[in-house]
Amino acid sequence: MTSCDDLSHVRLEGEVLRIAISTANNGTSLDFDGVAQGTAALRGLIAGTVPARSVLLVGEGPNFCAGGNVRAFAQAENRGEYLREIAVSLHEFVRVLAATEVPVVAAVHGWAAGAGMSLVCASDISIGGPSTKLRPAYPSIGYTPDGGMSWSLPRIVGIAKARELLLTDAVIGGDEAVRLGVLSRLVGDDEIQDEALRVARTLAAGPTSSYAGIKRLLAQSGQATLSEQLDAETDSISAAAETPAGREGVDAFVEKRRADFAGL
Template identity: 85%
Template sequence: MTSLDGLSHVRLEGDVLRIAIATADNGTSLDFDGVSQGTTALQAVAAGTLAARSVLLIGEGANFCAGGNVRAFAAAENRGEFVDYLARTLHDFVRAIDAVEVPVVAAVQGWAAGAGMSLVCASDVSIGGPSTKLRPAYPSIGYTPDGGMSWTLPRIVGIAKAREILLTDAIIGGDEAVRLGILSRLVGDDEIREEALRVARTLAAGPTAAYAGIKRLLAQSGQRSLSEQLDAETASISAAAAGPTGREGVDAFVEKRRADFSAGQ
């Protein structure tokens, strides 16, 4: 099994893999130690060598993530090469988030700007508060998006709204972000981390194999016709019914008891 020793930004809290993507250092800009360590841990979860049943993305500071460290961009000897390296590192992380079959929850306090907003869009469930604000932030420094935002955002809000948000570098408040589907829901500002952890723990106790099937179906739906998706749903639900998770869920329902999904998945 993979050990997390020496990974300062990543830890297991029970069955929840907690990844700190930003810290109070450098104004809660994206922390690439956290990104790189998160990639390593997520790849281990996907490979079955790290026993996590959900993932929690968190910022340690006033913000979830205020975006890239613009002062570091300015100080780089070769800005193009430096940003290329950072983007590739971030994109390894986004690919690892996309590949992992357990639910990914984001605790979005304060600002989620630039890459921070991209990571919100990449998450399965995102919890914000009344003071949460999101912003692409790329046009303000003359950059184009990274972190998958040009792919995820149109799929969340539609292509026309994505154009408006990206081109105008819109600041999106918490209520509007929920209305658009970028955030899942809001809680009190002082409850965001606690509620996100509660959701992650609840998902970690749930039917992991079913969650994996749901994520696969959703991820592949855009490339299929309705008829093809119906065939995929048939194959998926029949496999679930024959597997230990489905058997336990149905048996628990019939026996009027709480299902225990912790074994056999």
């Protein structure tokens, strides 16, 4: 894949790969055209054929994503098989999103429920507003989590709080979501999209190899002992020193100029 031009839910904005995971259709439920196109584009990014240096997840309706299309669940001839099929599709998207070494930013306006909340938890940085609301939403229809929420949420808020939020199907306002670490920060409701794009563009102009190393270290830290993590940090920082970005960053500091990480 070398272009996003023929994809309706995915486009390149400079070096930012923008993926629409919902639209105004079907009540801003998770859009599986967006999921499939996003998966293809992320694979291209990983393979080096999509020239993006950050990823931006957005919703194109009144919400970031209101969760799964429950009416479609009800209409399925075999609900179990239908849910298995769409979960497999969503989970492939989450897997490639996690494998992406560039930063992932989410613009979280309105509701992020069910799979929408899972994708917020899967992002590196998430920007919300005072009206942003998150909700697991699974118990309300008698379901269990998907999209990695049972893995990511405990790592963000702790196992006890994750248990409470999931079992009580709690509605989490923007301020509380920031306090818990589910959202990174809040801006005005009408600024969410612009600010998330600004953050994504800023990251796209940064030291991509450094970001990749940071994400790898964070990903492995939960399973590593302190000694193992110190060894990993030693290997990572020594490797970073030999990268073009590492050389440019240090040289710029010594020369008292702004580092130029374009293309590095």
